[in-house]
Amino acid sequence: MNKSAKVTTTRTAAIAAVAATTAFVMMGNVVSAAPVGPIDPVQATEGFLVMTEGNATLIGTENEGTLAVGGDLVFAQYQLAVVSAGNFFAPGENNPTALVVDGQVDFVNSLPATRLQVLQSGYAKIGNLTDTFVRNFDNNNAPANTRILPANDYDAAPRIELVTNQSVPSVGPVSVIDFAEAFQTFRSNSTELATCQNTVVLQDPNGNPISSPIPPGTNAVINLSSNTTNVLNINSTDLDNISVLTFADQPTANGPLLVNVNTTDVGDTFAWTAPNFAGIGGPEARFILFNFPTATALTLAPGGATVEGTIYAPRADFTDLDQSNTEGSIITRTLEHRGGEIHDYPFSTTLACDSASPTASPTATPTTTPSGTPTADPTVTPTVTPSPTGTDLPITGSSSGSMLFAGSLAVLTGTALLLTIGLTHRRRRSAGS
Template sequence: MNRNAKVMTTRATATAAVAATTAFVMMGNVVSAAPVGPIDPVQATQGFLVMTEGNATLIGTENEGTLAVGGNLAFSQYQLATVSAGNFFAPGENNPTALVVDGQVDFPNSTPNTRLQVLQNGYAKIGNLNDTFVRDFDNNNVPANTRILPANDYDASPRIELVTNQSVPSVGPVSVIDFAEAFQTFRSNSTELATCQNTVALRDPNGDPISSPIPPGTNAVIDLTPNTTNVLNINSADLDNISILTFPDQPNASSPLLVNVDTTDVGDIFDWTAPNFAGIGGPEARFILFNFPTATALTLAPGGATVEGTIYAPSADFTDLDQSNTEGSIVARTLEHRGGEIHDYPFSTTLACDNGSPTASPTATPTASPTVDPTGTPTVTPSPTGTDLPITGSSSGSMLLTGSLAVLTGTALLLTIGLTHRRRRNAES
């Protein structure tokens, strides 16, 4: 083979080696390095504490805040707006709207002889009043607090009761929220937030790193960095195995916590037994968001502790079977509330990430160190494997870092080949 042919063979082989190395380490879901945010993930709720795209069923026991339902609403004995009627005011009205049902009230599937009370002088807005009666006077024709009824009888049940007099025409039929547009925004936000790289590590109470898979019953400590969005990327199995999540540092408006939960390991159907949240409560819950970007069904299983933070699952059917409470906003495709109370601690900040090098990701080690022998044929020398490092949840951030190292490794390989070729040419001349 002549000298030019050898050079062409060397370059072609080297290029193929670089491409193969890059393709190997870049396999999987690679996260974009584009910055994210700032995003207010609940802005499209227009201030409602709980919002669904589709139907909602309220069995127990109360929601301290407000509710906006994009589909139909069924209920049992339930109280709404026990603490706040919110800040959504329809044009020309002085009372806030605490309940929105864009579909209709599903009386046939509601529990007989029960009532849904809307407190704090909140109003209701109903999109479809078929087979529904609205009255603001009692059976003696005396003006009274407004009720939404299955029959033209002020004492009929199941019923929705207001504690104020709202004019019958203002109840509906009326549509005051574009739910389709809102949930398009929620899903876009959820997907974009899921690209944030991990920035925090989980450790045990002794300060030692916790590796994945996390054993059941783990007490995990999470350290937050001030004045930034802290990101924990974790799969559902690891999250479910944490029994205590301890916060030495409390999240706040400038130091929120975003938890991206990868549910693909359970087919996007996740039953979560919530851990005890140590060191924080409702006020801090306003700055924690649990993002479930791909979940299609999410259940709070019985026996869990109070969830401190917002449940953000815009593509999931959300079922709460836990008698403990949820302190935060809820955004879900549908809702079955059969557990404890929903406390009025809405998400109250913005989230952002620059997607630079993750601070707690495992250090990527090239799987091979290409060298070039005197004949111009690249050879491969195996490299040692890395050691265990703190868990950072999903591997998307480290995949991006590994890909960057592959490119650097390939560049070094090409430089080495070029230098070898130059030396040969000088020796021959």
């Protein structure tokens, strides 16, 4: 056998061993690329900027867009629809609905003597009006802007105030959104998007790849490609250690950024101090989605910067304690808004990618065994190409939202096999000489 044939045999055997070992390590599944999407992750919001499956608490300070609450609502002094009342129109109505509460307005636990103002002539829809009074005439029986009250007194407080006269029957009791179905869709989307293969490598300002673990205070630079969904898979500890995230390229509708955040390293309870987002603002935030597929509790910690992008955490109780703003949609199981403003930059594109998804179940042992005894020239050794640094390997999701990160182990095992083969060749050549 000539030298070329020997080298080919060696590489073929090595590749076969890596493939078989990878299949075995990946939890009994053969991994192959599969298309995901295109997915519009916010389609089921019906156009609402912020949407919760359960309760919402609004303490400070405002939401420039709209709000749909699947449970009960507690509030303090707060403004809603500061910029836009949205585009959700109930049948037969000319004013958009800016506020939906599928449960009750909880006046007892709301802050006394406060008002939740719904601006831009937006309407409100309340699912349960128990112990609630709706009036569109004042205490002198004159027509007035509609108020939702804890007592049959137009000046009672705490209260919800509209800046338009909405008819009393129009307010409720009425259910206009199927929240259970919507959040089933959100969770399915979140899990599926989490399987997207990583395509983005973070770099330092000098252009060097940043490897994990990322040190605290890191300035990370992100380069984006056009005409594709850019995917960054990262664990929560690494994300929290980035103090500045600089965009060398701005995301667009055709080149959005999907950030899959694996929170299993912190038990799916993540307090995030948001970094400074350099090089982008609100208009670009419409094309960034932070996906937290398994998080059950998510907090924006005090002292962070403005988040540029959508918070997509349909399994999580979300608490905003940061006085900086969020520019993007918010989709979470529950919400406590105690921080800065929510700006009206809803997610505005679709996402599509290749995923590493289970397609078959192999036997418990590798079914492909290298045949023959490689006798390659000792000067020719297999070339091992490292995976991109600075990011986690692709996340593998399941219908239950579990995240399988066995890809790292598979690559390391395969690399060890390649090096072992090369070392065996050297020893055999040395023994025969």
